[in-house]
Amino acid sequence: MARDRFDLFIIGAGSGGVRAARMAGQRGMRVAVAEDAALGGTCVNLGCIPKKLYSFAAHYADSFAESRGFGWSHAAPSFDWSVLKANRAREISRLNGIYGDLMTNAGVTILRGRARLVGADAVEVNGVVHGAARIVVATGGWPVPPEVPGGDLAISSNEIFDLPVFPKRLVVVGGGYIACEFASIFNGLGAKVTQLYRGEQILRGFDREVRDFVAAEMKKTGVDIRVGTRVLALEKTPGGAIRVALADGSELEAETVLYATGRAPNTAGLGLEALGVALAPNGAVVVDEAYRSSVAGIFAIGDVIDRVQLTPVALAEAMALVDGFFGQGGRRVDYMHIPTAVFTHPNIGTIGLSEEDARARFLRIDVYRTDFKPLRHTLSGSGERTLMKLVVDAANDRVVGLHMVGTDAGETIQGFAVAMKAGATKAVFDATLGIHPTAAEEFVTMRTATVAS
Ligand SMILES: Cc1cc2nc3c(=O)[nH]c(=O)nc-3n(C[C@H](O)[C@H](O)[C@H](O)COP(=O)(O)OP(=O)(O)OC[C@H]3O[C@@H](n4cnc5c(N)ncnc54)[C@H](O)[C@@H]3O)c2cc1C
Numbered sequence: 001m002a003r004d005r006f007d008l009f010i011i012g013a014g015s016g017g018v019r020a021a022r023m024a025g026q027r028g029m030r031v032a033v034a035e036d037a038a039l040g041g042t043c044v045n046l047g048c049i050p051k052k053l054y055s056f057a058a059h060y061a062d063s064f065a066e067s068r069g070f071g072w073s074h075a076a077p078s079f080d081w082s083v084l085k086a087n088r089a090r091e092i093s094r095l096n097g098i099y100g101d102l103m104t105n106a107g108v109t110i111l112r113g114r115a116r117l118v119g120a121d122a123v124e125v126n127g128v129v130h131g132a133a134r135i136v137v138a139t140g141g142w143p144v145p146p147e148v149p150g151g152d153l154a155i156s157s158n159e160i161f162d163l164p165v166f167p168k169r170l171v172v173v174g175g176g177y178i179a180c181e182f183a184s185i186f187n188g189l190g191a192k193v194t195q196l197y198r199g200e201q202i203l204r205g206f207d208r209e210v211r212d213f214v215a216a217e218m219k220k221t222g223v224d225i226r227v228g229t230r231v232l233a234l235e236k237t238p239g240g241a242i243r244v245a246l247a248d249g250s251e252l253e254a255e256t257v258l259y260a261t262g263r264a265p266n267t268a269g270l271g272l273e274a275l276g277v278a279l280a281p282n283g284a285v286v287v288d289e290a291y292r293s294s295v296a297g298i299f300a301i302g303d304v305i306d307r308v309q310l311t312p313v314a315l316a317e318a319m320a321l322v323d324g325f326f327g328q329g330g331r332r333v334d335y336m337h338i339p340t341a342v343f344t345h346p347n348i349g350t351i352g353l354s355e356e357d358a359r360a361r362f363l364r365i366d367v368y369r370t371d372f373k374p375l376r377h378t379l380s381g382s383g384e385r386t387l388m389k390l391v392v393d394a395a396n397d398r399v400v401g402l403h404m405v406g407t408d409a410g411e412t413i414q415g416f417a418v419a420m421k422a423g424a425t426k427a428v429f430d431a432t433l434g435i436h437p438t439a440a441e442e443f444v445t446m447r448t449a450t451v452a453s
Helices: 015-026 041-046 048-070 081-105 177-189 208-221 311-326 355-361 409-421 426-431 440-444
Strands: 005-011 031-035 109-112 115-119 122-125 128-137 141-143 169-173 192-197 224-227 231-236 242-246 251-254 256-259 263-265 298-300 339-342 347-352 365-372 386-393 398-406
Touching: 005 015, 005 311, 015 031, 015 041, 015 081, 015 311, 041 048, 041 081, 048 081, 048 177, 081 109, 115 128, 169 177, 169 251, 177 192, 177 208, 177 339, 208 224, 208 347, 208 355, 208 386, 208 398, 242 256, 339 409, 347 409, 355 365, 355 386, 355 398, 386 426, 386 440, 398 409, 398 426, 409 440, 426 440
Parallel strands: 005 031, 005 128, 031 109, 128 298, 169 192, 169 256, 192 224
Antiparallel strands: 115 122, 122 128, 141 263, 231 242, 242 251, 339 347, 347 398, 365 386, 386 398
């Protein structure tokens, strides 16, 4: 027998769950959220935020080195891992508090504990069954454990933030954005980083030229990227390090091995199968365009539906869902113009289609690209270069892909995402004045297509 009945019961207080709860609560709905870990989910506790803080930390190494070219002299700086960890933990716990306050102030009931569906309108938390008119599964994802002998010696991105001792040598296994970001971060902080990826180039799914360019730039910074490499096994050495045996017969040793080879939707033990909720082979909840699962009254958003695993996407899905429940219902998520950044060193910023995807989708495309040494590096002594690229649908002149590899690429491209969402054509880019002297101005000064079809 359900003890109470909510208009909306959300499982998971991560990016999507918190946003849905707040929006529904602000509209006067009776809302509950169940969370069995820290409030804020992956993004706040084990993802975007701590990772970006560590990326900032790593960039200081470049700044110290580059400052000499601008006349600064200083003793060799040293880095204290324990200070960074403690300061990060303090900031994250401040954010946990803010997330709690945001929901409480919106009238949301926060239930601390693991939730399980026991009916299409009932959720059990800590032995208490709560009734709900609608249930939203927003349980996110979890790192897939390595399937090699000795795999338990490796850590996932969940553990990397709090390593007791900073590793002198780090092996990163994986070629996705999380693997690349941690390779860059730990390289910047002073570890000797080897990144192993079994595919032929890192960052599958990104624009091909961007992949090649960023791999070359990461190598310049010191990351030893080895593609086409398969790990056979991990084992502890008598000295306490981890030995990584590779398929080509070679071996590596490191204090820490990070596996970042993928994340799987968090649906195990939720009781979904028993209710007949359709799941994809990887466990993702199958939903339609309105985030409805195959069982009436049960919905899912965010990483658990495995569409696009990004915080702003989970937020947008949450807002579209709640708007459909309690608002006007006209809100749709635009999966076409998703801007995203990869916080490698240098960063990647990308919006819309890669050159390859645009070529497959449109009859004719034009490509504009430039790569150059940014002004700052004329004195900094750094050999870093910047790549910028526009992909245009030749039929209507619309810019359908925009890519950058370079300092602060994520910051640079956010405004361009607005232009692209508004349907900006290449002619509009051409008619826009640059801001001089910036790297970003190159996006409005490229005049000659390098590929015209
Ligand atoms: C290392 C890393 C870096 C990332 N960097 C970025 C980035 O730079 N930019 C970006 O946009 N995205 C980034 N992401 C992705 C981003 O974190 C996710 O897309 C986002 O958090 C998804 O939100 P969500 O609400 O779907 O799930 P989550 O934020 O994962 O929240 C799910 C919540 O559900 C809880 N939960 C699960 N099961 C239960 C249960 N049975 N009962 C109660 N609670 C439960 C979990 O504890 C968790 O708090 C990163 C991810 C990782 C791992």
